[in-house]
Amino acid sequence: MSSEASAPIVIVGGGAAGFACAEAFREAGGTDPLIIISADDRAPYFRPDLSKELLAGDKPAADELADDDWFADNDVDLRLQSRASRLDAEAHTITAGAGADEQTVQWSRCVLATGSSAARLPVPGGDDPRLLTIRSAADVERIIAQVNGTGPVAVVGSGFIGCEAASSLRARGIDVTMVSLEIQPQRDRLSEFVSAMIAGWLADAGIDFRGSRSVEGIEFTDDGAAVLLANGERVEAAHILVAAGARTTTELAASAGLRVTNGGIHVDSSMRSTADGVFVVGDLAFADNVAAGRPLRVEHWDDAQSMGVIAGKVMAGKRAEWDGVPGFWSTITGETLQYVAWGDGWDEVTARRSDSGISVWYGKNGTIVGLLTHRHDDDQERGKKLILSGASFPPK
Numbered sequence: 001m002s003s004e005a006s007a008p009i010v011i012v013g014g015g016a017a018g019f020a021c022a023e024a025f026r027e028a029g030g031t032d033p034l035i036i037i038s039a040d041d042r043a044p045y046f047r048p049d050l051s052k053e054l055l056a057g058d059k060p061a062a063d064e065l066a067d068d069d070w071f072a073d074n075d076v077d078l079r080l081q082s083r084a085s086r087l088d089a090e091a092h093t094i095t096a097g098a099g100a101d102e103q104t105v106q107w108s109r110c111v112l113a114t115g116s117s118a119a120r121l122p123v124p125g126g127d128d129p130r131l132l133t134i135r136s137a138a139d140v141e142r143i144i145a146q147v148n149g150t151g152p153v154a155v156v157g158s159g160f161i162g163c164e165a166a167s168s169l170r171a172r173g174i175d176v177t178m179v180s181l182e183i184q185p186q187r188d189r190l191s192e193f194v195s196a197m198i199a200g201w202l203a204d205a206g207i208d209f210r211g212s213r214s215v216e217g218i219e220f221t222d223d224g225a226a227v228l229l230a231n232g233e234r235v236e237a238a239h240i241l242v243a244a245g246a247r248t249t250t251e252l253a254a255s256a257g258l259r260v261t262n263g264g265i266h267v268d269s270s271m272r273s274t275a276d277g278v279f280v281v282g283d284l285a286f287a288d289n290v291a292a293g294r295p296l297r298v299e300h301w302d303d304a305q306s307m308g309v310i311a312g313k314v315m316a317g318k319r320a321e322w323d324g325v326p327g328f329w330s331t332i333t334g335e336t337l338q339y340v341a342w343g344d345g346w347d348e349v350t351a352r353r354s355d356s357g358i359s360v361w362y363g364k365n366g367t368i369v370g371l372l373t374h375r376h377d378d379d380q381e382r383g384k385k386l387i388l389s390g391a392s393f394p395p396k
């Protein structure tokens with residue numbers, strides 16, 4: 001163990017937020033030794049492509065966030081396939097690895113960027129190892145190898161990852177049935193109007209969407225599998241892909257006594273947690289957003305990167321705060337949606353259509369809180385400004 005004066009900064013997690021943090025720290029002139037501990041089997045890569053181009057077979061591998069030389073050139077010690085198991089926020093140490101490889105490292109600052117994992121179904125058979133999920137590049141390689149052009153595939157869940165995965169498998173010519181608790185994809189989150197649009201795309205692609213279905217169990221047989229539904233239906237399939245949402249990886253933070261709120265760890269707008277020297281970024285952060293005036297927890301690529309950049313700059317002695325409107329994109333059956341919103345609810349919605357596309361505006365308590373566009377991306381910048389300024393709903 002090194003003494004704390006010369007101790008490195010340790011970033012736990014080699015995803016969007018962890019890598020952005022390391023990069024921003026160096027770019028901001030930070031010279032302390034840097035270690036990234038990552039459970040991944042490969043260097044940081046672009047995760048959003050997994051359920052899109054990669055699963056559809058349009059790309060052979062996920063794009064790396066940095067080329068091979070970057071880590072050596074920037075004096076960043078990237079430790080792959082290493083899982084951190086214990087964080088001691090008092091002693092400023094972290095323990096990673098298992099058995100003979102277990103190591104405890106002293107840190108000067110520690111950044112938790114452990115992101116999320118795919119949620120399991122809480123039903124009999126829901127933990128069967130033959131179930132497919134999609135969170136990492138290794139998961140996609142496994143899906144492609146296991147499915148190997150054969151169907152049908154049952155996709156459980158109609159969030160963005162479920163819809164994207166169903167559409168990518170369908171693009172490979174595989175028969176896909178989706179089952180979901182929702183009547184139509186993302187009805188509560190995005191409105192009846194938007195969910196009907198997504199349902200139309202899935203139907204046009206030949207995906208059999210079965211909504212308002214509750215899964216009661218999963219069964220594997222010698223020649224396939226079945227999703228058992230509460231209404232008595234049995235959806236037979238060769239493979240089952242569970243896309244039942246993401247679950248933040250909170251165990252490490254909890255091991256240090258950090259309290260989990262709203263699925264994440266509360267941090268200020270500069271990503272500092274209540275534990276001295278511990279920052280939390282990305283999906284795991286329930287972060288104060290200066291513009292919103294309240295903490296938000298989001299699971300979006302660009303925001304994970306922004307939070308990583310903020311923590312990196314702050315550790316290098318600069319000022320930085322989270323003050324943007326969160327946002328994401330999704331591509332389903334070739335149709336791209338762009339969304340910016342505070343993401344914590346709306347009570348009014350209005351859709352503006354043109355020949356080229358559509359903008360769906362969301363309001364809450366009379367102010368604009370979100371915008372979703374389809375082929376109307378020119379509205380995005382305006383939308384961000386109106387959301388930031390708390391402009392009145394509906395937009396003029």
Ligand SMILES: Cc1cc2nc3c(=O)[nH]c(=O)nc-3n(C[C@H](O)[C@H](O)[C@H](O)COP(=O)(O)OP(=O)(O)OC[C@H]3O[C@@H](n4cnc5c(N)ncnc54)[C@H](O)[C@@H]3O)c2cc1C
Nearest residue numbers: 013014015016017039040084115282283299300301304328
């Ligand atoms: C299939 C898929 C498609 C997506 N598409 C989009 C999209 O189109 N648009 C969008 O905005 N967002 C998308 N997202 C969400 C986006 O990828 C996440 O919000 C983002 O990756 C979060 O970044 P993160 O760094 O917080 O966590 P992650 O990227 O999940 O990285 C977490 C890292 O922590 C590591 N880790 C976890 N626990 C430990 C531990 N104990 N020790 C060591 N390492 C650990 C993991 O191995 C991983 O390297 C998608 C996500 C998935 C899974």
